[in-house]
Every structure is written in C-alpha cells, then in structure tokens.
Amino acid sequence: xxxxxxxxxxxxxxxxxxxxxxxxxxxxxxxxxxxxxxxxxxxxxxxxxxxxxxxxxxxxxxxxxxxxxxxxxxxxxxxxxxxxxxxxxxxxxxxxxxxxxxxxxxxxxxxxxxxxxxxxxxxxxxxxxxxxxxxxxxxxxxxxxxxxxxxxxxxxxxxxxxxxxxxxxxxxxxxxxxxxxxxx
Amino acid sequence: xxxxxxxxxxxxxxxxxxxxxxxxxxxxxxxxxxxxxxxxxxxxxxxxxxxxxxxxxxxxxxxxxxxxxxxxxxxxxxxxxxxxxxxxxxxxxxxxxxxxxxxxxxxxxxxxxxxxxxxxxxxxxxxxxxxxxxxxxxxxxxxxxxxxxxxxxxxxxxxxxxxxxxxxxxxxxxxxxxxxxxxxxxxxxxxxxxxxxxxxxxxxxxxxxxxxxxxxxxxxxxxxxxxxxxxxxxxxxxxxxxxxxxxxxxxxxxxxxxxxxxxxxxxxxxxxxxxxxxxxxxxxxxxxxxxxxxxxxxxxxxxxxxxxxxxxxxxxxxxxxxxxxxxxxxxxxxxxxxxxxxxxxxxxxxxxxxxxxxxxxxxxxxxxxxxxxxxxxxxxxxxxxxxxxxxxxxxxxxxxxxxxxxxxxxxxxxxxxxxxxxxxxxxxxxxxxxxxxxxxxxxxxxxxxxxxxxxxxxxxxxxxxxxxxx
Numbered sequence: 001x002x003x004x005x006x007x008x009x010x011x012x013x014x015x016x017x018x019x020x021x022x023x024x025x026x027x028x029x030x031x032x033x034x035x036x037x038x039x040x041x042x043x044x045x046x047x048x049x050x051x052x053x054x055x056x057x058x059x060x061x062x063x064x065x066x067x068x069x070x071x072x073x074x075x076x077x078x079x080x081x082x083x084x085x086x087x088x089x090x091x092x093x094x095x096x097x098x099x100x101x102x103x104x105x106x107x108x109x110x111x112x113x114x115x116x117x118x119x120x121x122x123x124x125x126x127x128x129x130x131x132x133x134x135x136x137x138x139x140x141x142x143x144x145x146x147x148x149x150x151x152x153x154x155x156x157x158x159x160x161x162x163x164x165x166x167x168x169x170x171x172x173x174x175x176x177x178x179x180x181x182x183x184x
Numbered sequence: 185x186x187x188x189x190x191x192x193x194x195x196x197x198x199x200x201x202x203x204x205x206x207x208x209x210x211x212x213x214x215x216x217x218x219x220x221x222x223x224x225x226x227x228x229x230x231x232x233x234x235x236x237x238x239x240x241x242x243x244x245x246x247x248x249x250x251x252x253x254x255x256x257x258x259x260x261x262x263x264x265x266x267x268x269x270x271x272x273x274x275x276x277x278x279x280x281x282x283x284x285x286x287x288x289x290x291x292x293x294x295x296x297x298x299x300x301x302x303x304x305x306x307x308x309x310x311x312x313x314x315x316x317x318x319x320x321x322x323x324x325x326x327x328x329x330x331x332x333x334x335x336x337x338x339x340x341x342x343x344x345x346x347x348x349x350x351x352x353x354x355x356x357x358x359x360x361x362x363x364x365x366x367x368x369x370x371x372x373x374x375x376x377x378x379x380x381x382x383x384x385x386x387x388x389x390x391x392x393x394x395x396x397x398x399x400x401x402x403x404x405x406x407x408x409x410x411x412x413x414x415x416x417x418x419x420x421x422x423x424x425x426x427x428x429x430x431x432x433x434x435x436x437x438x439x440x441x442x443x444x445x446x447x448x449x450x451x452x453x454x455x456x457x458x459x460x461x462x463x464x465x466x467x468x469x470x471x472x473x474x475x476x477x478x479x480x481x482x483x484x485x486x487x488x489x490x491x492x493x494x495x496x497x498x499x500x501x502x503x504x505x506x507x508x509x510x511x512x513x514x515x516x517x518x519x520x521x522x523x524x525x526x527x528x529x530x531x532x533x534x535x536x537x538x539x540x541x542x543x544x545x546x547x548x549x550x551x552x553x554x555x556x557x558x559x560x561x562x563x564x565x566x567x568x569x570x571x572x573x574x575x576x577x578x579x580x581x582x583x584x585x586x587x588x589x590x591x592x593x594x595x596x597x598x599x600x601x602x603x604x605x606x607x608x609x610x611x612x613x614x615x616x617x618x619x620x621x622x623x624x625x626x627x628x629x630x631x632x633x634x635x636x637x638x639x640x641x642x643x644x645x646x647x648x649x650x651x652x653x654x
Contacts, residue, residue, distance in 0.1 A: 029417060031401075031417075033365075033468065033469075033472075034368065034369055034503075035365070035368045035369075036249055036250060036367075036368040036369075036371065039205075039250050039368070039369065040249050040250050040253035040254075041253070042558075042561065042584075043205060043250065043253060043254040044253040044254060044256075044257055044258045045257050045258040045261045045262065045581070045582030045583070045584065046258045046260075046261060047261065047561070047582070047583070047584045047585060048261055048583060083564070083565070083566060084565060093401075094404070095401040095402050095403050095404075095406075096402070097402070098400065098401050098402075101400075101401075101417065103401070106561070106562055107561050107562075107585075108560065108561055108585050111561070111562070111563060111564055111565045111568060112565045114564045115564060115566070116541060116545050116563075116564035116565070116566030116567045117566075118536060118539070118541050118542055118545075119474075119476065119536075120535060120536025120537075120542070121333070121334055121337070121476040121477055121535060121536065122329050122330075122333040122334070122337075122523060122535050122536060122539035122541065122542065123329070123330060123331075123333050123334050123471055123472065123476055123541070124330065124541050124563075124564045124566075124567065125472070125474070126330075126468075126472040126564075127417075127468075127469070127472040127473050128417055128418050128472075128473050128474060143585055143588075144588055147560060147585055147588035147589065148588065150565060151565070151568060151569060151571070151572040151588075151589060152572065153273075153571070153572035153588075153589055154269075154273030154274075171565055171566070171569065173566075174566065174569070175545040175546075175566045175567075177545050177546045177547060178546075179546060179547040
C-alpha cells in the first residue's frame with residue numbers, strides 16, 4: 001500500500017446543506033503543511049507522477065464550504081491570493097470541521113500562493129494566508145509543467161509551453177525587495 | 185484496504201537499521217534485501233556485519249508508511265548519472281569530471297553563493313561543506329530556516345528545557361502535542377516514544393498517560409488524544425499567555441480566550457500542574473503562524489512556569505532526520521545554528537538577513553547549491569523565482585521539483601541505506617546510521633562529492649589542501 005492513486009477522503013455529500021447559500025467565490029484562510037500521503041509520495045521521489053498532483057495539489061475543504069461552492073470530491077478549483085493563483089483539486093478534509101479554512105499540502109502548487117514574507121524571522125508565512133477559492137474547469141498541472149509555467153527558467157518564449165492548455169497558474173505579486181533599484 | 189501478504193521473497197535481512205525520514209530516527213528497522221552478494225558476515229540469513237553489494241531493498245519491517253515509502257524508493261525517478269544543462273535548456277547526461285568541474289567553477293567564481301540543504305545527509309558531509317563554505321565565503325543554511333528556525337531563535341531568547349525521548353517513554357504521564365500532527369508527520373512518535381510504549385514508571389503504557397492536542401484542526405493526532413484544545417487560528421500566543429496567567433494565580437477577565445472558555449483553560453492548567461512528568465512537543469503550527477518565534481518563547485516560558493509545580497520539558501518536533509544535526513554541528517563549529525554567512529571571512533548570523541528565503545527574495549545570491557533538499561517543492565514562489573535567474577547546483581537522489589530549476593545535477597547516495605553516516609535525533613541524541621546495500625554504480629557518496637568540489641575549488645583558487653601535521 002505504498003503507492004496510492006489518490007488520498008482516501010471521506011465522501012460527505014452536503015449539496016443540500018440548509019444553511020448554505022450557493023456562492024461562486026469563497027473567502028477563506030489558506031493553511032499549508034504536510035500530511036502522510038504527501039510525505040510518503042514526496043520522499044519516495046514520485047514527484048513527476050500523477051500521484052503527486054493528487055496528494056499535493058489538493059485543497060482540503062470543509063464539506064459545508066464545498067456545498068456552498070457546489071463542488072464535489074476531485075473537482076477542480078482555482079485558489080487566488082495576493083501572491084499568486086493556482087489550479088488545484090478539491091476534496092473533503094479528514095480534519096473537518098474547519099469552516100472558512102482550506103488546507104493545501106506543501107508542494108509546488110501551494111508554493112505559488114503562500115506568502116514569502118518572513119517579517120525578518122527567516123520563516124515565510126506558510127499558514128494563515130487570506131485567499132479566495134472559485135470553481136474552475138481547468139485541470140491542475142503536473143509538477144514539471146507547473147514548474148515550467150510558473151518559473152519559466154528555460155522557456156522564455158510564451159509559445160514554447162507545449163500542448164498545455166492551462167493558464168490559471170501564475171505569480172501575481174513579487175516581493176517588495178528594492179532589487180530593481182540596483183539593477184543596471 | 186486490501187490485505188497484502190507479508191513479503192517472503194527476499195534473500196537477506198539487515199537488522200537494526202536507522203530510518204532516514206523524520207526526526208524520530210527509529211533505529212529498529214529490518215530491511216529485507218533481495219539479490220547481491222554479502223560483503224561482510226552472514227548468519228542465519230541475517231547480515232551481522234558489512235553490507236549487501238548489488239542488492240536492493242524489497243521490504244521494510246517496523247517502519248511507518250513514511251519511512252517504508254522512502255526506503256523502498258521510486259527507482260524510476262532516481263538520479264543515476266551527473267547532468268548539465270545545455271544551451272537549449274535540456275539536462276544532458278555527462279561524466280563526473282565535467283559535471284564536477286562545471287560546479288566547482290560556478291562556486292569558485294561566485295560572489296554570494298548559498299549552500300542550502302544538508303538536513304538529509306550525514307554530519308561527515310557537512311564537515312566538508314563547512315570547509316568549502318568558509319573558503320568561498322558562502323552562506324550555509326539548512327531546512328530549519330523554513331521550519332524550526334523560529335524555535336531556535338526562541339531557544340536563544342528563553343532557554344531550552346529539553347529532555348530525551350527515552351525519558352518521555354519511561355516517565356511522562358502527560359503528553360502535549362501543540363501545533364503538530366504527529367500521526368501524519370511522525371507516525372511512530374506516539375507508538376515508539378511518547379504515548380503507547382510501556383516505560384519503567386509507566387507500566388501500563390497508554391493507560392498511564394494523558395494525551396492533549398492543541399491544534400485549530402481536529403487532526404488525526406487530536407482524534408486519538410484524551411483532550412483536544414481547538415483554539416482559533418493564530419490564537420496560540422493569546423492562549424499560552426492565558427495559561428501562564430492562570431498558572432500564576434491570576435483571574436482571567438475575558439470569558440472566552442482564543443475560542444476556548446476560561447473554565448476549560450483553568451481545568452487544563454490544573455491537570456498540567458498535577459502531572460508527575462509532562463512532555464510538550466511543538467511543531468510547525470507554532471512557527472509558521474504570524475507570531476512566529478514569540479509563540480515558542482511563550483511556550484518555553486509556560487514550561488518554565490509549570491516547573492514550579494511539577495516536572496515539565498519540551499522537544500521541538502524536527503522534520504528531517506538530520507535537521508537537528510546541522511544545527512548542532514554548526515552551533516558547535518561556528519557558534520550559530522543556521523543561516524551562517526562567511527561573506528566577510530568570519531561567521532556571521534543575522535535573522536532576516538543571512539537566511540535563504542530573505543536572500544532569495546532580495547535577489548542576492550548568484551550561485552545556489554542545493555544539497556539533500558528540495559527548495560522547488562518547499563520555498564514560496566516569491567523566493568523560488570530568483571532560482572530561475574541564477575545557476576543552481578543540485579546534489580540529490582531523486583528527480584524532484586528542484587531538478588526542474590537545476591543547471592548541474594550531481595547524483596548522491598541515500599544515507600542509512602546506501603551510505604553510512606551520523607545523524608542527530610530530534611532530542612539531540614547522535615545515532616550512527618549504518619549502510620545496508622551498495623549505492624548505484626554511477627552515483628557517488630555525498631561526502632565524496634562535496635570533498636571533490638572542495639578539492640577542485642581549492643585548485644582553481646590556487647590553495648593547497650590542508651594536510652594534517654605529522
């Protein structure tokens with residue numbers, strides 16, 4: 001049981017939550033961290049595979065929030081923060097209830113949206129980042145494609161992005177570092 | 185979950201191996217090895233001495249899911265041959281000499297190199313890394329900078345009432361997990377060290393202990409605790425202060441503090457005072473929220489206050505198997521635990537200035553060496569973005585997100601499976617991790633790679649290698 005296709009998540013169907021009103025966009029608090037599926041997949045080294053996209057590129061949500069947004073397990077959504085935007089899967093959280101919070105395991109997907117701000121304490125702000133989440137039709141990218149699309153280290157040319165169709169992954173805000181003042 | 189038959193198709197057993205995953209460093213693993221020939225001594229199918237040459241691990245006994253998955257690694261993505269990027273941006277396989285020369289040239293000509301990583305390699309490798317860093321004026325930093333860095337700052341602020349995990353097993357009757365999910369990140373921590381094992385003074389194991397989890401989410405650890413304190417997100421600092429106030433005999437004026445009724449806080453403090461030996465384990469839930477090191481300050485102060493009534497200690501839940509090792513090694517050698525800057529010729533440590541994330545967001549480094557780490561997977565993209573502007577050298581065992589950003593890739597070996605080395609457990613106990621099988625023929629030991637880089641940089645700079653006097 002070392003390999004998994006997808007992490008096992010509870011399937012709590014709450015489409016008819018009486019207190020929920022359908023919304024297109026939810027304001028949530030984003031937490032990142034690690035769980036056992038992500039840890040096992042990452043350290044085994046299976047990062048190029050589909051498994052990594054499911055264990056790491058998934059936003060675990062409270063079932064009530066999912067009902068409000070009208071999404072079910074393994075639908076896709078786009079998470080936006082001040083720092084970036086990324087397309088991820090959504091799934092019911094094993095740690096629910098935590099209404100108003102989403103959890104994305106650390107990995108290339110979460111990195112796009114967390115804050116690099118360290119407040120001079122060496123540690124970036126990985127938890128408690130204000131975010132919004134919306135339903136999306138796009139599929140999350142595999143690790144290598146995501147790294148190429150977000151960082152563009154070896155593909156300056158926009159047209160050389162291959163047959164990828166997604167455009168939902170990008171950096172929005174760069175750190176305010178005054179570096180441009182010193183560039184010649 | 186489908187039933188799986190125990191693995192019976194193996195040739196040799198290697199006992200008492202050490203797990204190279206988390207800070208628990210479980211040293212009771214049994215590797216089941218298939219194929220290869222013994223270099224050493226074999227007794228009843230058990231390798232009592234030496235290692236298996238050419239075999240591979242097909243199964244692991246006693247390990248958790250995390251440890252087993254790392255040890256029985258994904259050979260599809262194993263880095264086997266050194267690679268260098270060509271002008272089209274493709275990684276091209278090359279020989280060791282070319283790759284090492286290229287890396288040494290980048291390091292020797294760098295103005296502000298950063299050597300990041302070290303937590304998943306041995307102390308012996310760090311020894312050469314430190315010499316290299318000192319020579320070229322690099323910044324040496326490890327994963328503590330993105331996980332328990334604030335804890336180390338808090339230790340400098342407030343002290344370090346520490347114990348060993350053996351004491352927890354034998355003595356502790358109250359275990360507090362705060363801001364971490366041990367069942368997911370350190371799965372054998374409860375079973376081997378803290379909660380379930382029977383100890384000298386805790387004969388009945390789990391029944392003699394009270395487990396408290398403090399976490400905003402109802403995590404897997406919270407589900408198996410006796411008490412769950414689900415305070416608000418970012419409410420840690422206020423909550424611990426309230427506990428300290430109660431402990432000092434003050435009356436709380438607010439009815440609800442960080443989402444917890446004041447009666448519950450008073451009851452919890454009363455329980456904690458009554459414990460004979462308490463152990464507090466804290467994780468990244470404290471260091472990653474907004475108050476960062478102040479959260480840990482207050483947790484350490486809480487433990488100090490509790491010691492007026494009872495015996496309490498704490499241990500940070502360190503993530504990698506040797507992340508504590510780098511901090512202890514650097515503190516011993518240079519006086520600072522991490523983020524040590526040699527740019528001025530002497531060791532310098534300044535939080536927010538000489539740490540990898542701050543350096544990267546300020547776009548300072550011009551060469552970045554990643555050894556046994558994965559910034560591509562774990563740095564915020566605001567920092568990672570700069571890795572796309574500069575040459576990156578990677579020493580690792582698997583093709584990961586950092587390989588996508590790397591310019592020179594040097595395949596290392598897997599400590600505790602393919603190479604031996606020393607590591608430090610989360611409580612600071614050094615453990616020698618032995619070798620079980622041989623490494624892939626074309627890969628090299630981390631120790632050899634870093635030493636070779638050092639020699640080549642010395643040659644470029646025209647410095648004679650240090651030789652011990654007779």
